[in-house]
Amino acid sequence: MDTALLRMLLFVTVGLGIALLLRKPARRLFGAGPAFTLWCLPIALAAMPWLPASPHGWAILPPIHVLAFTQPVITATAGDHSWHNMLLALWLLGAAAGGLRLIVHYLRLCRDTLPLPPDMRRHLPADLSERDTRRLRLHPSGPAVLWAPRAHVLLPEDFHERFDMAERHLVLRHELGHVHRGDPLWSLLAELVAVLLWFHPLAWLSLPRFRLDQELACDEHVLRASPTDDAPYARTLLRSAGVAARPALIPWLTEPQLKERLTMIRRNHCSATRRRLGYGCLALVVAGSISLAQAATSKQADVPATQAMSYNAQFRPRYPVDALHNKEQGTVVLRALIHADGSVGSISYDAKRSTTTSTDLITSASDAVKQWHFQPRMKNGKAVEGYARIPIDFSLDEPSAPPAKQVEKNSSKVNQSS
16 A cells, blocks of 8 residues: 555656646647646556556465464564554645645635626626526636536626626636636646645646646637637736636636736647647657556566554454364464455465364454455555465464574565465
8 A cells, every 4th residue: 555655656746747847848839728638647647556457476474373371473573664654644634734725715715606696697798608607606806717516607796897898708708618628627636636745846836837727728729719819818818917826716817827828829820730639649648658657667576465463463363162172273274365455355264284174263263364454465566456375373382483494484485476
């Protein structure tokens, strides 16, 4: 699990770095729309460590000694993972604080949102559909889009005074263009990623650039439908007042975006062929990055499944009373399927390797192992299903310490089997 999280963090970092490096060259060559698709790369790479894989190989665990009159002893020591727990707690604390801030900001925006007055509705463009009209709301932060289960377009109270009829039409087309393109969901996803990666400098460096690329792609989308509106569109931007970027909101114009957006409008001459070529080239970049990441993971050594010692100690096998009365002892060897999440699947009795056929001992061992948890087997850096052979030695006498040579031999066996 820890390895998968670290690999996911590494892949996200690589994806963000590639997007930051290629976004401007891609925009100049192919337009703002294809360049915006580069932001799919971090998400695609982040999913790689969690892709399912088929079960692999066996892991042989150290023997567990269950004595008749003492507590069971596991012949291995668990490493100290307290620092893992501390880092996890710190990350959860930061993510919870960021998530709470996002929720509070969203609720405040919703609280100040009002229905559109009837007199403003009467002055809306005639070509606006009824469905789009129902999305319109009144809010001081407008013009903007508020992402929600159903996205809303926010308009300021002085919308009709601030813009003339042609400008109002362009602003509404831009904001509704965000809605039709699914930008509110992309913005929500970006905010959630920033919350989860609150400690990562590239995440905070990428967020404003993601917002800018989203605005440029929407501008291009609107102007592609009406190429003659370039000059009025630019004048409308120039007459608008920029606002500070805030979570949960896609504003019409934020403070640092004006120059980039005006430059894009001036250069908005990419043909449909160049855009299609751009989408194809960027799809190859994404596919190539994923292939390289897979090639890198294939070089990682496999790691067999191991016990979560501190957890499993709570569910140790008990010596059955009937087995004590009958003076039954011996080693029960179980075969267990370990799922990718560390839980135990099917369990079977390995009669060939066991030294006892006592039903009571087999049942006691199986009941304990069913409750255990494991660090799953790692294959190419991913947690996968695997099989574990678990020897449990029930003894009426104290076990003697194994010779050093035998320990080395057992260790060699484990390495060969994995």
